Amino acid sequence: EDQVTQSPEALRLQEGESSSLNCSYTVSGLRGLFWYRQDPGKGPEFLFTLYSAGEEKEKERLKATLTKKESFLHITAPKPEDSATYLCAVRKGDKIIFGKGTRLHILP
Amino acid sequence: GAGVSQSPSNKVTEKGKDVELRCDPISGHTALYWYRQSLGQGLEFLIYFQGNSAPDKSGLPSDRFSAERTGGSVSTLTIQRTQQEDSAVYLCASSGSNTGELFFGEGSRLTVL
Numbered sequence: 001e002d003q004v005t006q007s008p009e010a011l012r013l014q015e016g017e018s019s020s021l022n023c024s025y026t027v028s029g030l031r032g033l034f035w036y037r038q039d040p041g042k043g044p045e046f047l048f049t050l051y052s053a054g055e056e057k058e059k060e061r062l063k064a065t066l067t068k069k070e071s072f073l074h075i076t077a078p079k080p081e082d083s084a085t086y087l088c089a090v091r092k093g094d095k096i097i098f099g100k101g102t103r104l105h106i107l108p
Numbered sequence: 109g110a111g112v113s114q115s116p117s118n119k120v121t122e123k124g125k126d127v128e129l130r131c132d133p134i135s136g137h138t139a140l141y142w143y144r145q146s147l148g149q150g151l152e153f154l155i156y157f158q159g160n161s162a163p164d165k166s167g168l169p170s171d172r173f174s175a176e177r178t179g180g181s182v183s184t185l186t187i188q189r190t191q192q193e194d195s196a197v198y199l200c201a202s203s204g205s206n207t208g209e210l211f212f213g214e215g216s217r218l219t220v221l
Contacts, residue, residue: 043212091208100150
């Protein structure tokens with residue numbers, strides 16, 4: 001069965017404390033892995049697409065990496081405004097399957 | 109419009125009533141997705157449209173759920189004989205490229221009493 005599993009479910013960090021979020025997947029015929037950010041009461045907002053193992057993408061304090069079985073979202077020196085739920089998704093055919101997300105809270 | 113528009117933003121209904129949720133995608137986007145998000149859960153895939161066709165309806169939870177898209181634009185998700193377990197936020201997204209990057213609306217929050 002195709003699955004996307006994210007860990008941890010929730011993470012509290014002090015401002016400036018770097019960490020990583022994990023997304024592991026069991027999908028055959030992967031056609032892309034995506035990271036989204038979701039703020040409370042809003043729809044998810046696209047961050048990155050990764051296609052092949054070894055690929056990396058960066059945006060401000062975020063960097064996404066991909067291996068054959070998992071992806072990491074590294075957050076460096078986070079700020080309170082980085083607090084949100086981060087969702088990982090994979091594309092199989094035309095279906096895009098989401099994980100349950102990691103709720104990230106950055107304390108000032 | 110500039111983004112994906114969904115209506116209503118909030119809907120409270122009684123068990124057994126029918127509801128219609130509307131999605132107006134970004135102009136020119138050919139792909140349209142519906143997802144359901146329950147409290148504390150991830151996004152559950154419901155249905156995908158390419159143009160007016162729905163090649164993948166595998167996510168619809170039961171035959172009470174149906175969706176259509178007309179003119180390659182607006183889509184309507186209909187839930188008949190609503191049940192309390194249908195309470196959730198229903199999210200619509202559109203995509204104009206083959207990359208899989210989705211642009212989401214803000215969702216329609218459905219509460220079934």
